[in-house]
Amino acid sequence: MAIIRPPGHHAMEHKACGFCYFNNVAIAAKYALKHYGLNRILIVDWDVHHGQATQYAFYDDPRVLYFSIHLYEHGAFWPELRESNFDYVGEGSGKGFNINVPLNK
Known part of the structure; x- marks a missing residue:
């Protein structure tokens, strides 16, 4: 378990975004998948902003929820x-492995 701040969850693979330069959690998860042979990782992103870049990084990967x-x-x-929004749930083999809880007034 890692509690990381800042999460860097807006930084794309080749582009900074939203004051994020490195997507710390995506880098760590991809490293763990490759070097430790993990097949299940849970990323809980609890932040005022949606971490779109982390979502994009694993949108079709069933190993990462x-x-x-x-x-x-x-x-x-x-x-x-x-x-x-809530109806973006992943695609391909990653369908169902992306869960958004969007808060509205």
Whole structure:
């Protein structure tokens, strides 16, 4: 278990975003998958903003369950992405391994 701050959850693989330069949790999870042969990782992202880059990194990977609870305000809260909503659940073999809990007033 690691409690990491800042999470870096907005940083894409090749692009900084939202004041995040490195996606610490995604880097650590990918390292653990590759070097330790893990086949199940849970990432709980509890932050005011949705960690879209972490979601993107594992959206089709059934080895990583990404769970995010964040403000959404019906898409009006940054990062203002439709894919931050509850119905984005993963794709391909990762379908069902992405859980968003968007909070609205």
